[in-house]
Amino acid sequence: MEVLTASVGFCLGITRAYREMNKRALAEAPFAVAHQNAGGEFDTLTRIERREPALLADYPGLQELSVVRDVSNLGEGDRLVLGFHGLNRQTKESLAARGVDLLDDLICPFIEKLDRVVERLAKEGFDIAIVGTKDNHHCRVAKKIADEHGRRCYVIERADDGLPSEDGRPIALVGQVTGNTEVFTEVIDRIRSSKAPIKVVKTMCSDSYSRQRTAVELAQQADVVILLDDGGGAAQSVFEVCARVNNRVHRVRSKEEIKPAWFEGAEKAAIIGGILVPAWSVEDVAAYVRTLSN
Template sequence: MAENSKNAVTLGPLIHNPLEIKRLAKNYNVNYVDSIEKIDKNIKRVIVRTHGIPKKDLQKLKEKKVEIIDATCPFVKKPQEIVEEMSRLEYDIVIFGDINHPEIKGVMSYSVHERVFVVLDIDELKKIKLKEHIATVAQTTRKIQDYLKITDYLIKNYKEVRVFNTICNATFENQDAVRALAKDADIMIIIGGKNSSNTKQLYNIAKEYAQSHLIENEKEINPEWFKGKKLCGISAGASTPEWLVEKIISKIKEVTWN
C-alpha cells in the first residue's frame, strides 16, 4: 500500500483523529493537504475526506485530471443531495450544525441559491427572517434532542417545513449507549479526537451523568481520576481506531490494578 499511495494525498484530514492520521502518514505515506492549491503536480490520486468537500472544490479536482477517490461518508452525501434538490424547488434551507465544520461547509455548497442558514440553537434561528417554505437537515453527528428543538420551532412558526433526519444511525446508537452507561458508571472515559464533533457529543452526554474525561491517547490518563471509583465506562468516537481503544483500556487496567 505504501508504494501505491506514494503519489496520493487526502484533501483535508481523512478523519478527525490526529493519531490515526499520523499512523497513515508514517506507515502508508498517506499525507493530507488543506487546500487544492497545495496539491503538488506529481500527485496522481486525491482522496476526498469522509466529511466531504465543497462542490466547487470537487469540480476543481476534476479539472486537475487526477484520480479522485471519494471517501465521503454516505450519511454526509445524503444532506448534500437534499440541500441541492430542495434549493432547486426554492425552499429556504436551514441546517442544524456548526458552520465551521467541514461537513457543513460541504453541505451548504450544494444549494443553488444563497438562502442557506446554519444554526446551533433556537436563539440563532429567531434572528433569521425565513420564507414560508423551509427544508431542514442536520449535521450527521448532532444530538437528535437538539435537532428536535429546531424542527419543533420551525413547524410551530412556519407554513411548510420539510424535515429530513440526516443524523446517522450509528450516532443515535452510540449516544444512547453512552447515556445508559454513564448513568451506572462512576467515571466515563471518552476516546477520540478533540476536533471530532461526534466524539465531543458523546463527552457532553456522558458528563451529564458522571465524572467524564475526553482523551486522545493513553498519556492523558491521570491515575487520580480513578481513586474511589468502582465502575469505569469507556466509549469512543466513530473515527477512533480499535488499536487506540485497546491501548487505552490496557493503560487504565495498569493504573487501576497496581
C-alpha cells in the same frame, strides 16, 4: 474497579474508506490519497502517513500510499483516491482539468447525502436550519451551499434555541451528520407539537445514533467516563449526551492526560471514543485505567 468499553472504534464511513483504499492499493498501488478538512494527529490520513502498525495490520496495502496535503500540486497523470471527507466540487473539477486521474471518491455516503439534500432544498427555495454547532465543517459547508443559492442558513445548537420564523420563505430542518442526536430529536418533536411549517429531513448518520446511544448507556452505568476526544464534531456530541446523565465525564486526547484522582470512590469506569479513535486505542486506555485500581 470495573472498566467498561464501547465496542465501537472508527465509524462506518472511515472503515469503508480504509477498506476500499486497501483493496485498491493491493491491486494497483502506488497512488496518492487526500481529502478536505484533513490534519491533526487523529486524522485518518495522518495514521497512514505515520505507518501505524495496528492500522497496517488490518489494512496492509495502505503502506504503499502517499498522503497529499495540498492537491494543487498534483497534475497530469497523478493518481488520486479521496478519503472519507472527499473534496469540494470546484477542487475536483480543477483536478480533472489538470489531468489528475481520480481513481475513487470515498466520501462518506452520509456526508454526501447531507450536502446533496441541502443543495436540493436550497434550489427548491428553502432556507436551511441545521442542528449542529456553528464552527463544524459540515454546518459551514451547508451555509456555503445555502449562500450559493441565495438562501439563509441558521444553526440550531441547543434544543431550546428559537426556531427560525417564516417571514414568507419556506424553511427546512436538517442535522449535521455528527450532531447531537438527542437535540435533533427534541427539535423535531418541538416542530411537530407546535405544528411549525418546517420541513424535516433526517440527515444525521446512523453511526451518530448508535455511538451516542451506546455512550449514554455506558455513562448511565459508570461512575466515571473517559472520552477519548479526537477534537471532531462527533466527539463533541458524544460528550454532550453523556454529560446529560453523568457529571464525571473527562475528555482526554491520550492516556497520559488521565488523572488517578478522577476515579476516587468509583466502582465502574467507562471508556468511549470519537469516530477517529480506533478500537485498539480505546482498549489500550481501558487497560491503563484497570492498572490504576490494582
